[in-house]
Amino acid sequence: MIISSSQSGGDTSSSIVRFLNAALSKTEPLWIVATERKGTAILRTYSEAPDALFQAPAIWDKVISSESLRRMSGEDLNRGTILIVDEAMFSGRGASNAIKILVDEKGVEREKIKIAVYAVHENASEAQADFRWIGQLSTSMYRRVREQILGCFQQKGSLLLDTEHIEISVGIKCGRSEFFRALCRSGVGISHETTAGRLNLTINDPILVGEKELLLKLPKYATIRNAVKKIRVVERMEDKFAIIPIFYPSIPKETKPDDYSIDSCLSALLSESDQDANFHVVGIFAALQLFQTVFMSLSELMNQNKVDPVIPEESLRHMKALFPTINLKKLHAYVQNFRELGRTTKAKKLLSDKPVHFDATTASENASLLNDIHLSVIKELASAMDDYPRKPKGLTIGELKKKLFAEGQPFSRIELAKPLLGAALDRAIDQADIIPDIDCRVFDDGIERVVRTFRIDGEIVLSDARRITTLWTEIDSLGNSNRCHNRGE
Amino acid sequence: MNLDFNREDYYDTCFNASLILGYVAYKRWDGLSLSYPVLQGLSKFDIDKTMRFALKLWNEAMIPDPRKKEGLICSLGIKPDHNDKHGHRIAFASSIEKGWKPVLDFMQSLDNGEKEAKRFFLSKPKEKSYGPKDVLVPQVDQHRLNPLLRSRRLTTDDVRFLEKVGSACSLLDAFEMISIGRHETAAGTRDSILWELSRWKEWVADTYNYVSENSSYILSSPSEAANYLWQCYSFARECALKTGTLEEITGFSDRKNYNNAILKLLSEGSPVEERVKRTIKAVQCSTSSIWKDAQVATLGFAGFAIWCCSVFSSGTLLKSKLFSSTQGAMRLEKLDAELIKNGYDDLKRCMTIDRSNIPAVFTRDWLIKNANGLPLVDMSITPEDLWAERCPVLEFISHTKAIHDHIIENFVDPEVFDISLNEA
Secondary structure (H helix, E strand, O other): OEOOOOOOOOOHHHHHHHHHHHHHHHHOOOEEEEOOOHHHHHHHHHHOOOOOOOOOOHHHHOEEEHHHHHHOOHHHHOOOOEEEEEEEEOOOHHHHHHHHHHHHHOOOOHHHEEEEEEEEEOOOOOOOOOEEEEEEEOHHHHHHHHHHHHHHHHHHHOHHHOOOOOOEEEEEOOOHHHHHHHHOOOOEEEEEEOOOOOEEEEEEOOOOOOHHHHHHOOOOOOEEEEEEEEEEEEEEEOOEEEEEEEEEEEEEOOOOHHHOOOOHHHHOOOOOOOHHHHHHHHHHHHHHHHHHHHHHHHHHHHHOOOEEEEOOHHHHHHHHHOOOOOOHHHHHHHHHHHHHHHHHOHHHHHOOOOOOEEEOOOOOHHHHHHHHHHHHHHHHHHHHHHHOOOOOOOEEHHHHHHHHHOOOOOOOOOOOHHHHHHHHHHHHHHOOOEEEEEEEEEOOOOOEEEEEEEEEOHHHHHHHHHHHHHHHHHHHHOOOOOOOOOOOO | OOOOOOOOOHHHHHHHHHHHHHHHHHHHHHHHHHHOOOOOOEOHHHHHHHHHHHHHHHHHHOOHHHHHHOOOOOOOOEEEEEEEOOEEEEEEEEOOOOEEEEHHHHHHHHHOOOOHHHOOEEEEOOEEOOEEOOEEEEOOOHHHHHHHHHOOOOOHHHHHHHHHHHHHHOOOOHHHHHHHHHOOOHHHHHHHHHHHHHHHHHHHHHHHHHHHHOHHHHHHOOHHHHHHHHHHHHHHHHHHHHHOOOHHHHOOOHHHHHHHHHHHHHOOOOOOOHHHHHHHHHHOOOHHHHHOOHHHHOOHHHHHHHHHHHHHHHHHHHHOOOOOOOHHHHHOOOOOHHHHHHHHHHHHHHOOOOHHHOOOOOOHHHHHHHOOOOOOOOOOOOHHHHHOOOOOHHHHHHHHHHHHHHHHHHHHHHHHOOOOOOOO
């Protein structure tokens, strides 16, 4: 069913609202399956609009992330209609995978499953959309519509960055630079811009209070070596930012809930067999420790009433998409506790007196280097897919560092390149060039661990990345140092 | 505030120019505050002169010809030599506000009632002995220039240039920044000195008028009189700083600060980018070509004389018991008794110099060698006489009038007779 066929003009955001209003009111689903990550982002765009029929935070009680389908019981899933939501469908593989899990593994009746996709490519054959806003798109039109949708997500505040993370909202009554500087006392900060012009700050490898104690609460052989550890600061509106700590220690491949000593609000989510779930739980637990760093950095500004961090319980409800059984009240109390800890801790002396903040916004000198690293990341991830065609799970941050910064590599002698890598990854995720994933790796110590990886997001990006890579190789082989930075041109 | 924004696009011109110059001030602040974390902000003088310096470099670097065709911003529509209290400030033309509105004042007036994210500056109070004096924290980061980039009014190259100028500025301390911001050619420095001389002369006249009309009132309420005395001193001091003649006494002058700035920016090992260096060289004359130029050097004696005179008259009075708790006295607290007495001695020497013997290049050594004979004006009352209350205040003021008159007639008027005083 085509709900409307507007391929040009009109605000994308209001089109999304109209589309989902219609799809949701026609199906009245018990569950909404959001395909990660853009499905969740489109639902967030929708539910925060004033004219949405199903508003946040209530809608999150119905939402299940496609990554957590296996954690639901078949009985629960079969109790009503399920609507799979995605922003776009190229081949239909994402939706088709979700249907397979629901029908084959969970025993859901196929008739109870509907698919709502905003934009559909003319070649989408692996699944059929029951509801679409724009269909029969040629590849070039599909690209254009996709860019519009991503622009919409970025305008709302980099929505692709935060689907499985806890975030706090901060209103500032001081200058932006004073706010950024305060945070940059905890680690090297890189400010950069989204293509929608929103300002973001990525703080790399921030200090962590109680690192040893953290590891003691995790299973033996868990490690934070080369783990993704950063604080993202995302501009949502003028004077309003979201702060999202991210931290993914690597955990041994085989763990049981008893191996962990974490807070009960999170330990209840651990699984006997689903190591991906355990990895996410550890990620939440570790990220929460970084909240202490955040509040430590902001304590002076908070005391002067220049910033006002807000953590309403509703702001945590999107976590239910990934963890349907999560106890939000307990989680909320746990997060609140870090606010007080951060303000009062004596560990503030760990903060640097001289904040280190590099400007990599659009026209700055560092912007070209950031751009280069961004494109190099895409190039390496595209190559990785060629290297492992059967297992396109991407590269870890350690593997990326080796490829980009090892002796003889283009960025090996540039000191700033390492902190820029974190910002480049954030930008690439925000632009839907890459997507985070989970995989296993055998470390130097012989232990196989579950790790965070990054991979190319979808067929369109892979095709573009391959084209750029080919062009790069031709230029390099001609000995020409000029690079083409125009993707898809 | 109204700059006659009925003129087409004039508001945009002023606003965009403010963003461009504000960004340079931000980059200066950004660099300085990282090197000196205790710094709370920049003074208005500092920011004003940073922007004036940036304007000079912008005008030099942005050649109108290709830029106009491409719709890029070239001229910022700013007059660099609007004469305000202490000389050249950058200003927008206004057909309404007495002809000109200083750029900084325009920016601050837009900041009133504006959200922090959109302000040009945030204001922070800084306590001084004579009362609070705000410092400003520039807020225009590169992100704020994006609308100009997106609308192709600026290129990435322009922004990088501004970034480099701002970073260069962050190498300079406040005095160096102010010096290189306000001086660039001998003619400009000469005009600036003449402006201080003429303003000093005005304030001296106003002071004596005030005293003669309020003589009994002053003895019970000296605050207003203290302010007049302070103003006379401040213009004399600025004049002497600009001529460079204070350097021998205080080790401090615009000449010295300018030279330090030039060295920091242009020397071999300087981290300033080459293009910025070339632009600075094109715009800023060397130290010697400014201060050794006859246009400037011949004003040295006048600058020194009025400074000695103000140190003696304003300094002695403000240090006396009557004026001790006024704001004027607090502003001058660094001028100690010994400096005042030395100023008196130098003034006596100046009063022995005939107008026809004023040197082409003045130094204090020259004055000591050539100060022969009796002063041409009565210099019998000393600072100690006032402080010990051997001489009443009003008598002291009356005594100093003759000294002022002599200096004005012989050393100031011959220099400033053709200065227009209608600009402020």
